[in-house]
Amino acid sequence: MKTIQETRRRTPLQEFRAAISDIIPLAFGVAIYGAAFGLLAAQAGMSELQTGVMGTLVFAGSSQIVAAERLVAGAGAFAAIVAGLALNLRLLLMTASLRDEFTGRPIWQVLLGVHLTSDENWALMHATRAKGMHAGYWYLVGGGASLLLVWIVSTVLGVSFAKALPDPRAVGIDFAFTAAFIAILCNLWRGVEDFLPWAVSIGCAGALTLLTPVEPSWALAFGGVAGAAVAGIFQND
Amino acid sequence: MTEQWWLILGLAIGTYSIRLGGYFLGAQIPSSGAWSRALTALPGSLIAALLAVILIQGGTADWLAASIALAVAMLTRSLPLTMIAGIVAVWFLRISL
Numbered sequence: 246m247k248t249i250q251e252t253r254r255r256t257p258l259q260e261f262r263a264a265i266s267d268i269i270p271l272a273f274g275v276a277i278y279g280a281a282f283g284l285l286a287a288q289a290g291m292s293e294l295q296t297g298v299m300g301t302l303v304f305a306g307s308s309q310i311v312a313a314e315r316l317v318a319g320a321g322a323f324a325a326i327v328a329g330l331a332l333n334l335r336l337l338l339m340t341a342s343l344r345d346e347f348t349g350r351p352i353w354q355v356l357l358g359v360h361l362t363s364d365e366n367w368a369l370m371h372a373t374r375a376k377g378m379h380a381g382y383w384y385l386v387g388g389g390a391s392l393l394l395v396w397i398v399s400t401v402l403g404v405s406f407a408k409a410l411p412d413p414r415a416v417g418i419d420f421a422f423t424a425a426f427i428a429i430l431c432n433l434w435r436g437v438e439d440f441l442p443w444a445v446s447i448g449c450a451g452a453l454t455l456l457t458p459v460e461p462s463w464a465l466a467f468g469g470v471a472g473a474a475v476a477g478i479f480q481n482d
Numbered sequence: 483m484t485e486q487w488w489l490i491l492g493l494a495i496g497t498y499s500i501r502l503g504g505y506f507l508g509a510q511i512p513s514s515g516a517w518s519r520a521l522t523a524l525p526g527s528l529i530a531a532l533l534a535v536i537l538i539q540g541g542t543a544d545w546l547a548a549s550i551a552l553a554v555a556m557l558t559r560s561l562p563l564t565m566i567a568g569i570v571a572v573w574f575l576r577i578s579l
Contacts, residue, residue, distance in 0.1 A: 274561040277569075291486050302494035307532075312493055322485045326492035333497050335528050338521050340504030347505055359501040364525075417573030420544065424551040424568025426533050431555040431564075433526035442523050443530040450531035454538050461539070465531040472527030477520030 257383040264366070264380070264387030267373060271365045275306070275392055276399040278425060281418045282310055283403015289316040296404045300397040304363060308332040309400075310422060311462060328462035335469070339367050346382045358382060361389025364429065438480050446472025543579050547572035 255263065279300075286296045291313070303309055312329030316322070340347075340359045347355050366388030373380040433439075450468025453459045459467075511517055537548055551568035558564065 271561060274565055277562070277565055289486065290484075295486050295490060299490045299493070302490065303497050305493075305497050308493065308497065312489055316485065316489060322488040322492065325489050326496060329493045330496040330500065332532070333500050335525055336497065337500045337504040337507060338524050340501050341508040341511055342504075342521065344505070344508030347508070355505060356502070359505050360498060362501060414576075417547075417569045417571075417576065420547060420568050420572040421565050423533065423536050423540075423544070423548060424555075424565045425561060426529050426536075427548060427551045427568070428555040428559075428561045428564035430526060430529045430533065431552070432559065433529065435526075439523070439526060442527050446527040446531045447534040450534045451538055454535050461535045465528070465535045468531030468534065469524060469528030472530065473520040473524040476523030476527065477516040477518075480519050480523070482514060482519065 255379050260379065260381065260383035261387035263373075263378075264369070264384040265391050268366060268369060268388040268391050271369060272391055272395045274425060275365060275395050277418075277421050278306055279396050279399025280403040280406065281421045282306065282313070283400045283405070284407045284418065285310060285313045285317065286400065287404045287407030289313040291404065293401045293404050297397055297401045300400045301393070303329075304360065304393055304396060305329075305333050305336065306363070306396065307422065307426075315462075324460070328460065331462040331466040334466060336362065339364075343367075343385070346385060350382065354382070358386060358389075361386050361393065363389060363392055366392055368429075368432070439476075441479060442472040442476040445475045543572055543575035546575050 283296060286299075286309075291299070299309060308329035311332050312325040315325035315328045320328070340362050343358070343362065347358060350358070362385065366385055369388055370380045370385050373384065446468040448468075449471045450464045453464035453467060454461055457464075511521065533548075537544060540548075547568055550571040551564050554560075554567040555564040
């Protein structure tokens with residue numbers, strides 16, 4: 246029997262391996278997500294090569310989806326980039342929150358670590374720690390590297406499949422993202438103190454989308470910041 | 483260069499700058515107080531806003547499927563199961579409604 250102390254002290258390789266096995270259920274979700282993005286990328290006129298390069302260099306699912314969707318809608322590359330980046334502002338806050346993991350590491354590890362930070366492995370790292378297990382930099386990198394591989398393979402396959410498959414809307418796969426965000430939001434619910442910030446966020450984003458000509462990606466960024474501001478001002482530590 | 487390559491280049495450079503920028507920002511943010519609380523609340527707040535924008539643009543089938551997905555998410559706490567339930571529900575509802 247291992248004691249908790251022994252479990253906590255893991256070598257980088259042990260952390261890396263633990264992350265790979267822990268991330269498997271989430272990787273299945275990412276694969277569905279990736280295949281759905283591949284279908285959308287094909288609609289946006291992207292090849293397998295372009296989709297693979299994009300997945301490797303961007304590695305931010307929801308922003309790739311929003312950007313590709315904007316391109317399909319005929320908004321142009323610049324508007325698509327702005328829409329995608331607006332959604333990625335949260336990554337700034339996620340890597341900012343990892344300062345303890347990055348402090349004192351060689352620059353190449355910082356450069357690699359920030360790129361491999363995504364919603365799923367970042368959240369998994371916090372969940373694993375909440376269970377009392379040691380999960381630091383190499384846990385983050387192990388999960389991130391696994392997800393990057395799954396993301397590239399599934400998105401490229403999605404593009405290939407798109408040629409043989411019907412419109413994503415007809416088979417409901419376009420809804421995969423909506424359902425995923427619902428699941429993630431449920432996991433982020435900490436209690437009644439989240440009600441006011443989220444209500445303000447939904448209210449602002451909804452009102453801007455319905456009542457003004459503001460782009461949806463700006464409406465959601467504004468809503469998110471407004472909700473966070475309410476939490477900062479009115480919540481207690 | 484095509485529109486698609488410009489999109490990939492712009493999104494890649496922009497996204498990496500944001501990720502690296504967070505690393506430099508990290509040291510500057512107070513670890514307690516209002517700023518810290520706002521940062522902690524931001525992910526949920528952002529995803530709530532995203533869902534609002536998505537669902538406003540969807541129809542009745544999307545709203546009903548979202549309710550089913552929410553129920554599955556609350557019962558199972560599983561991302562893959564919620565995604566599968568949502569996809570099957572919206573597929574069925576779009577045919578039926």
